[in-house]
Amino acid sequence: MLTLKLAFRNIIGAGLRTGLNVIALSFAYVTIIFLQGVYNGMNEQAEQASINAFYGGGQFWHKSYDPFDPLSFTDAHAIPPEPLQNLIITQNAAQILIWQGFVYPEGRFRSILMKGIDNVQKVLSIPSHLLQNSDQTIPALVGSRMARVSGLKKGDEIIVQWRDVRGTFDAREVKIIDVFTSTVQEIDNDQIWIPLHRLQELIGLADEATIVVLGKNIQPKSEVIGWNFKSTDYLLKDLHAMVKAKTIGGSIMYTILLLLAMLAIFDTQVLSIWRRRKEMGTFMELGFTRLRLISLFTIEGTLIGILAAIVGGVYGIPLLTYIAHTGWAMPQVADQFGFAIGERIYPTYSIALILGTTILVLLVTTVVSFIPTKKIASLKPTDALRGKST
Amino acid sequence: MKPEQENSILIKTENLSKVYPLGLSTLQALDCVNLSIGKGEFLGLVGPSGSGKTTLLNIIGCLDLPTSGSAEVLGNKVELLTHKAAAHLRKNRIGFIFQTFNLLPVYTVYENVEFPLLLLGKNSVIRKKLVIDALEWVDLADRADSKPAQLSGGECQRVAIARAVVKKPEIVLADEPTANLDAENSHHIMKTMVQLNKELHTTFVFATHDAKVMSYLHRKVTLVDGSIEKDERVSSTNQSNRKRSRRRSRK
Numbered sequence: 001m002l003t004l005k006l007a008f009r010n011i012i013g014a015g016l017r018t019g020l021n022v023i024a025l026s027f028a029y030v031t032i033i034f035l036q037g038v039y040n041g042m043n044e045q046a047e048q049a050s051i052n053a054f055y056g057g058g059q060f061w062h063k064s065y066d067p068f069d070p071l072s073f074t075d076a077h078a079i080p081p082e083p084l085q086n087l088i089i090t091q092n093a094a095q096i097l098i099w100q101g102f103v104y105p106e107g108r109f110r111s112i113l114m115k116g117i118d119n120v121q122k123v124l125s126i127p128s129h130l131l132q133n134s135d136q137t138i139p140a141l142v143g144s145r146m147a148r149v150s151g152l153k154k155g156d157e158i159i160v161q162w163r164d165v166r167g168t169f170d171a172r173e174v175k176i177i178d179v180f181t182s183t184v185q186e187i188d189n190d191q192i193w194i195p196l197h198r199l200q201e202l203i204g205l206a207d208e209a210t211i212v213v214l215g216k217n218i219q220p221k222s223e224v225i226g227w228n229f230k231s232t233d234y235l236l237k238d239l240h241a242m243v244k245a246k247t248i249g250g251s252i253m254y255t256i257l258l259l260l261a262m263l264a265i266f267d268t269q270v271l272s273i274w275r276r277r278k279e280m281g282t283f284m285e286l287g288f289t290r291l292r293l294i295s296l297f298t299i300e301g302t303l304i305g306i307l308a309a310i311v312g313g314v315y316g317i318p319l320l321t322y323i324a325h326t327g328w329a330m331p332q333v334a335d336q337f338g339f340a341i342g343e344r345i346y347p348t349y350s351i352a353l354i355l356g357t358t359i360l361v362l363l364v365t366t367v368v369s370f371i372p373t374k375k376i377a378s379l380k381p382t383d384a385l386r387g388k389s390t
Numbered sequence: 391m392k393p394e395q396e397n398s399i400l401i402k403t404e405n406l407s408k409v410y411p412l413g414l415s416t417l418q419a420l421d422c423v424n425l426s427i428g429k430g431e432f433l434g435l436v437g438p439s440g441s442g443k444t445t446l447l448n449i450i451g452c453l454d455l456p457t458s459g460s461a462e463v464l465g466n467k468v469e470l471l472t473h474k475a476a477a478h479l480r481k482n483r484i485g486f487i488f489q490t491f492n493l494l495p496v497y498t499v500y501e502n503v504e505f506p507l508l509l510l511g512k513n514s515v516i517r518k519k520l521v522i523d524a525l526e527w528v529d530l531a532d533r534a535d536s537k538p539a540q541l542s543g544g545e546c547q548r549v550a551i552a553r554a555v556v557k558k559p560e561i562v563l564a565d566e567p568t569a570n571l572d573a574e575n576s577h578h579i580m581k582t583m584v585q586l587n588k589e590l591h592t593t594f595v596f597a598t599h600d601a602k603v604m605s606y607l608h609r610k611v612t613l614v615d616g617s618i619e620k621d622e623r624v625s626s627t628n629q630s631n632r633k634r635s636r637r638r639s640r641k
Contacts (some may be wrong), residue, residue: 002508002511006508009496009497009501010496013496013497014496015496186530199459209567229636278492282492282493284477284480285480285486285492286480286486286509287477287481287482287509288476288477288509289477289478290472290477380454381454382453382454385492
């Protein structure tokens with residue numbers, strides 16, 4: 001208790017030195033939490049955006065559907081059976097017909113996916129309602145990436161070609177009625193969205209669909225014959241794999257930040273303790289045992305860590321809360337990161353992140369205070385009093 | 391040594407030697423020192439720089455260990471003491487005064503003087519009384535709230551004296567206590583210590599080559615090259631030397 005009291009008295013008495021240590025440490029502490037929060041927010045946003053835009057609460061795939069094999073699309077269609085029809089009618093599910101086609105933007109051939117979606121669906125965030133306002137031409141939506149690589153813009157009319165269900169080539173002009181922006185590449189790259197009933201007519205697959213996307217909170221009640229259920233976890237597995245790979249990178253970043261903070265703490269602590277070796281000699285002269293001396297200076301370091309957490313909390317909580325609400329603007333290049341990153345990242349800070357970082361920073365402060373103190377405490381009192389270092 | 395002091399020997403060294411390694415060779419800091427110091431003595435270890443005064447003082451203060459021979463302080467063999475036992479002895483029974491004061495810079499004068507009492511676990515009422523008494527002895531009660539950086543060298547040394555004597559130790563060891571002080575402050579401090587020696591019967595051992603300090607000593611042990619060259623009681627003529635020295639310092 002006395003050692004704790006003395007440690008507290010020492011750091012309060014040190015005034016400016018303590019203040020600088022605390023501020024430097026609190027910066028490191030808040031920065032680590034902020035960056036990790038940005039990283040968590042980015043991952044969560046990517047997952048949420050993918051769910052909202054395309055994955056919903058899971059998907060029923062026609063048993064022949066293989067998203068990685070376009071040749072399977074000609075067989076992968078059927079009228080959704082009754083349990084799925086009920087969900088579609090009540091707008092708890094959205095059906096999508098997927099067919100391979102070709103476009104010739106700027107005179108160049110480009111293989112695309114034609115996706116038919118119900119224009120009244122409310123399950124996915126695709127602006128399918130825009131497909132309602134159409135005249136005789138077939139309205140089409142493209143994402144901004146597709147528009148960029150194809151040189152398409154709102155109002156353009158392009159020829160779309162496909163082979164219908166009988167294998168006969170057919171072509172029709174479609175009008176780009178809007179270019180939507182989405183962070184989710186699965187609804188954008190090389191895809192054209194057209195009204196479901198128009199696509200069904202064009203191909204000759206009345207009332208049929210390739211996949212049925214469930215609403216976010218809808219759970220499949222039973223198996224549906226001829227259709228395979230793919231859970232959100234399954235659909236997100238590529239994203240999770242990418243996040244995992246990026247998490248390793250993120251952990252390295254976190255470790256580097258922590259090491260930098262540790263280095264800063266170590267530097268200030270070593271400098272501070274080294275400067276105070278004569279003072280340590282005085283403590284020895286006054287009757288401090290080595291153990292007590294090590295305890296005193298280590299506790300001082302820990303108290304500085306605690307003060308840094310408090311000070312970091314004072315300015316960090318409002319600052320990080322503000323950024324969590326307003327978001328962190330991402331550069332344009334972030335669009336090419338490989339998964340759904342929004343224009344703004346909204347950091348998320350979990351209790352585990354805050355507590356974990358706090359404990360880690362305290363641990364690091366304690367260790368980096370302990371190491372130099374232990375070295376100096378092992379000096380002979382006479383050497384410490386003379387300010388010798390070895 | 392007076393017969394009555396024989397029975398109350400606080401410090402006794404026998405063939406005490408200390409050798410420091412110095413690169414590939416060694417340095418003989420103390421060479422077979424035999425010395426007895428009784429209770430209440432006001433003794434000085436004098437001699438030129440490098441004669442072994444500070445080394446002897448450090449061993450007596452349990453801050454260092456002898457290479458050979460023996461040093462017995464307050465009934466404890468220094469060479470046999472563990473770190474913990476040595477720390478305990480310093481904490482309870484020995485006070486130190488250093489040339490460079492060695493005050494704790496972040497503490498006030500009051501807190502510096504209070505510190506040894508905190509280590510001894512004295513309660514706050516007793517601590518306050520003893521600290522105020524000690525500060526009054528050294529005439530610094532009005533500077534209790536000042537930090538060492540706000541004090542003059544003389545005042546710092548008086549704080550160091552107050553800190554050394556506040557726990558009423560049996561031995562006070564002072565290493566060149568006046569080296570950083572002007573003549574006036576030196577005399578003031580020495581007078582304070584003489585008074586404490588008289589009132590508390592504390593044994594004072596000085597390491598010094600300052601003539602002003604020597605003029606106050608009751609016993610002078612001269613060290614040369616680590617050996618005792620002379621061990622003499624100081625005659626009363628010293629008092630007149632002291633007066634002359636003080637007159638000179640006033641001028």
